Amino acid sequence: PVLEGLTGPLAGRTWQVSLDGQAIGRDARECWLVLPDDVTEVSRRHCSVHWDAGAACFTLTDDGSTNGTFLADGRRVLEGRPCRLR
Numbered sequence: 001p002v003l004e005g006l007t008g009p010l011a012g013r014t015w016q017v018s019l020d021g022q023a024i025g026r027d028a029r030e031c032w033l034v035l036p037d038d039v040t041e042v043s044r045r046h047c048s049v050h051w052d053a054g055a056a057c058f059t060l061t062d063d064g065s066t067n068g069t070f071l072a073d074g075r076r077v078l079e080g081r082p083c084r085l086r
Contacts, residue, residue, distance in 0.1 A: 001058065003049065006072075009036055019051040023063065041067045050082065058085045 002014045015033055022032035027044040035042045043065040052059050059082035062069040069077040077083045 003033065009039060017049060017058065019053075021048050021050040023048045025063075025065075043067070047077070049085075052082065052084070055084060059083060060085055 001017045003017050004015075005011045005013045023030055023045050024033040024035070024042075025031040025044050025046040026035050026037055026039065026042055028034045030045050035046075043063075045063050046065040047060060047062050047069040050059050050061065051057075060069065060071070060077055061082045062077045062079045064079055071077065071083065075083075
């Protein structure tokens with residue numbers, strides 16, 4: 001599976017996603033996918049992607065971001081509550 005940047009400074013780029021939990025944000029010490037510091041709407045540790053073996057799918061979790069984490073259809077991911085991805 002891959003994660004693809006759709007908009008913004010990472011648009012058009014793809015990253016191979018492993019089955020381990022991977023954090024996304026601006027802090028290179030904590031995050032696997034690091035966004036530039038000037039992307040201030042993204043928190044230092046914004047969200048994370050994990051493999052849920054029981055459900056056989058990836059999940060997205062908001063890690064306490066300031067501005068929220070949203071799915072492509074506009075739904076907000078609740079902080080600390082994994083949301084299944086297709």
